[in-house]
Amino acid sequence: MDCSDNTDNNSNNGNPEENSDFEISDILNFYTEKGSVTDPQSMTFSISGEEHTLGNALRYIIIQHPEVEYCGYSIPHPSEDKLNIRIQTTENTTAIDAMRKGLEDLKSLCAKISETFYKANRDFDEKNNIS
Amino acid sequence: MDLFSPANKPEIRIQELTGERIRFILTNTDLSMANALRRIMISEVATIAIDMVQFDLNTSVLADEFIAHRLGLIPLDSTEADKIKYPRDCNCSGACKECSVELNLHVKCTEEDTTKDVTSKDLVSHDPRFTPITEGPKDAGILIAKLRKGQEIKVKCIAKKGVAKEHAKWSPCAAVAFEYDPFNKLRHTHYWIEEDEKKEWPQSKNANDDFPPLDDEIFDFTAKPNRFYFEIETIGSMKPEDIVMNAFKKLLEKISSIQMGLHSNDVPINGREPTRDVF
Structure with missing residues (x-):
């Protein structure tokens, strides 16, 4: 993804005071944290409504990526419904791409384990109906 | 990788x-x-549980909210919980068939010298898919309250889909x-x-x-x-x-x-x- 020319199109919003968070999505309150867009290689993603359940699994998957130099997550405050994931990558990719790949890998891993469980369950049933 | x-x-x-x-x-x-x-x-993991209780009559010794809480904790068959909507995703204003199940409970004690048990078996569900669970015909059901002669409980329960993050009663x-x-x-x-x-x-x-x-x-x-x-x-x-x-x-x-x-x-x-x- 090319982010180098984003400084030129800055006249579409009149109130920078209220917009210090960079909104990626209006659908799911998914945005990158302050100041993170200037460097596409290092970003903090903020996801609302998620916790350690997803945070830790996603972190684990993302650090498997060879181009990722750092990935960590935190829940800044327990009463805030918010999960931050920090990704820093090498020059060869961007943090967003690493996040995208991480999500895709986590999804296929999850699907794989799910399938494994389904098969184990079916085999268990078959074995016990016969005997 | x-x-x-x-x-x-x-x-x-x-x-x-x-x-x-x-x-x-x-x-x-x-x-x-x-x-x-x-x-x-x-x-x-989403399940169905009683979430709202309307008391028409309660002359038992137990307070309304006490009974309501006990009703909430009764496990309802949730094998088809995915066929029902979350209340927040439903277009209706309160509770409709798409997002809720109604259960009624009406018990009166007429026995002279013993108390009458009100159990989960007395709950009558409007939807046969979502009923209080029982372990076979011999199961006595889950005790909700005990009534003395003349005491009566009549309530309308609305069961909804939810997750245990919100309340542990929804935990499977x-x-x-x-x-x-x-x-x-x-x-x-x-x-x-x-x-x-x-x-x-x-x-x-x-x-x-x-x-x-x-x-x-x-x-x-x-x-x-x-x-x-x-x-x-x-x-x-x-x-x-x-x-x-x-x-x-x-x-x-x-x-x-x-x-x-x-x-x-x-x-x-x-x-x-x-x-x-x-x-």
Whole structure:
């Protein structure tokens, strides 16, 4: 993804005071944290409504990526419904791409384990109906 | 990435499966995945439970809210919970057939010299898919209250779909046991002892399925847990294998919704106003 020319199109919003968070999505309150867009290689993603359940699994998957130099997550405050994931990558990719790949890998891993469980369950049933 | 290499292929072995419990071993995966599965089964698998209670009559000795709370905790058959909507996703203003189930309870004690038990069997559901669970015809049901002669309870209950994150009554699990490394080879825990660890700390039953350490084994500080022992005990509202399958489904849904959120980022990153440098 090319982010180098984003400084030129800055006249579409009149109130920078209220917009210090960079909104990626209006659908799911998914945005990158302050100041993170200037460097596409290092970003903090903020996801609302998620916790350690997803945070830790996603972190684990993302650090498997060879181009990722750092990935960590935190829940800044327990009463805030918010999960931050920090990704820093090498020059060869961007943090967003690493996040995208991480999500895709986590999804296929999850699907794989799910399938494994389904098969184990079916085999268990078959074995016990016969005997 | 070596996530899907043959050496890293996740495996599951089911050891025990009955109507109310499942024991299985998950191997060749990371602790974070196993923990995600555990957390989802505890708190994010959707079930049906009574959420609103309207009291038409209550002359029993128990307070309305006390009975309402007891009603909420009664397990309702939730095997078809995915066929019903969450109240927040429904277009109706209060409760409709799409997002709720009505159950009625009307009991009056007419017996002279004994008390009458009000149980979960007295709850009459409007939807045969979502009824209070029973263990066969001999099951006496779950006791809600006891009535003396002349006392009466008449209530209307609205059951809704929810997750245990909001209230534990929606949890399909009574317990989720989770263990790895029963011999403490990884030294993730420290046993307090008087004299002899082996004498004072009995082995977990999962130790029979694990590999005991050799007497002269050197501590491997790079070792990672990769064998996880699960035991899930249900409250009866759902089959144990369904809880596990629904947990995976839920995890996939979570990932998909984040992918959707990230996807819309494809366009705006170049078109929007850049943020100020705050550092």
